[in-house]
Amino acid sequence: MAKDFSTRAENYAQWYNDLVIKADLAENSAVRGCMVIKPYGYAIWERIQAVLDKKIKDTGHVNAYFPIFIPKSFFSREASHVEGFAKECAVVTHYRLKNSPDGKGIIVDEDAKLEEELIVRPTSETIIWDAYKNWIKSYRDLPLLINQWANVVRWEMRTRLFLRTTEFLWQEGHTAHATREEAVKEAETMLNVYADFAENWMSIPVIKGTKSPAERFAGAIDTYAIEALMQDGKALQAGTSHFLGQNFAKAFDVKFLSKENQLDFVWATSWGVSTRLMGALIMSHSDDNGLVLPPKLAPIQVVIVPIFKNAEQLSLISDVILPVKKALEAKGISVKYDDRDTQKPGWKFAEYEFKGIPVRLTVGPRDIEQGTVEVARRDTLEKEVLQIKDIENKISNLLDQIQKNLYDRAFAFRENNTTRVDSWKEFKEVLDTKGGFISAHWDGTSETEEKIKAETKATIRVIPFNNVLENGSCVFSGKPSTQRVLFARAY
RNA sequence: CGGGGUAUAGCGUAGCACGGUUAUCGCGCCUGCUUUGGGAGCAGGAGGUCGCAAGUUCGAAUCUUGCUACCCCGACCA
Helix, strand or coil: CCCCCCCCCCCHHHHHHHHHHHCCCEEECCCCCCEEECHHHHHHHHHHHHHHHHHHHHCCCEECCCCCEEEHHHHCCCHHHHHHHHHHCCEEEECCEEECCCCCCEEECCCCEEEEEEEECCCCHHHHHHHHHHHCCEHHHCCEEEEEEEEEECCCCCCECCCECCEEEEEEEEEEECCHHHHHHHHHHHHHHHHHHHHHCCCCCCEEEECCHHHCCCCCCEEEEEEEECCCCCEEEEEEEEEEECHHHHHCCCEEECCCCCEEECEEEEEEEECHHHHHHHHHHCECCECCCCHHHCCCCEEEEECCCCHHHHHHHHHHHHHHHHHHHHCCCCEEECCCCCCCHHHHHHHHHHCCCCEEEEECHHHHHHCEEEEEECCCCCEEEEEHHHHHHHHHHHHHHHHHHHHHHHHHHHHHCEEECCCHHHHHHHHHHCCCEEEEECCCCHHHHHHHHHHHCCEEEEEECCCCEEEEECCCCCCEEEEEEEEECEC
């Protein structure tokens, strides 16, 4: 087979880039750091959206839409929030262009300067809480459970397709509650929704937990996250959920009258996942032959490739296989029948393999004679020959098997790449030779985390929920510690 | 924003130190014939402001200056 792309062992970063381009998921655009999501990549994102949107609605939330622009003054109301985002904001300063006096092109009209600059949203807490102020007066208005699907802009220094782009797509939930307990519970609920989605739809095992103060969202009291391990041993934060306390309520003066006629600030959460999930999906399952998609998110789950020399042969095959396609579709399976005569079968095999289609059916004249179909599965690259009459009943089972196999494979990889470490020497050794998650004791201070990061580039990815409490000493400082946390180098 | 590098067809490239016919090759694209169970073969063909601007010269992809864009490494990050 023609190998015009890198393998993971040769160059993991290059492999990822080649894969995204060659599988036709996305490409770089004329705007530095911004990507064009191509139809096939967008179809996968639409699957992610559709499933998550339903989960978000099933947990009581409704969708709304807030502006892309945020007045600069709103932005600075919550001190740590501005501090966190100020360095990566795009700012709109003018609203008009004019012809250049020298006749060469077009320039910004300096007379059209905005009274107040507008920030292109890097996240929407401020504009949303400004609106919530008018919506919430009484405990009867609570809880307020709103989500929005939107694009946001964060002016990153270095970008990578899907993993970190200047503009990206996401959903952001913003909720308001009467009590602290309820808000904390909401943040946990949504983290569980994300974890369920990652594990059962994306086949990506994740670790749920709390972020250390250094990794916390700007403006949050607590940040929860699901953390996944990629095949190169680096961790990737796949989703976050924040308990915001009363920080934004205070900044935007959002108060409600309780049943007891007490005026109090509301309690808030926000939570989101982004197109970065596409990166997680790619790096969790794909191999040196290209993309591997979990069936539940694959835009095309089954592709049928007919082998034919002429129109008569094709029509014979079509007569037999089209009813099978219909039967599969009736079961909710998405099937593509590629009967183009402009590409050869071998070309199609390679193409669909690279695009990660979970199951391929091949039917040629020999099969028609014998009443068989060749079934190839993308995850294991195994092929078997089945009776045509059995296809209808066996394929959905096969898709389930693939979905499960991908999860099991990723889970085993994570288990094999999570190491318990009790000395600083071992910590550095494991990090450099093996990578992956390192479970180690930490004294709980930001200073130690900072020093570990400076020396090794590894950060605390997550303090797992339901962590076993055990006495130990910090792997770096030797000070007393009560639990292990997960360290890793991260995306 | 620091340090390094690159810019020639849709993509990847040769040519450039030493200026001189019609700018090289591969992939891809188009046409025809033969092919079709793992990225077909042969023949023919189309496609270029050599990043932009100025300069040196009889003559510039090649030399000089300025500009622009992009890539890699670092600090920052979902």
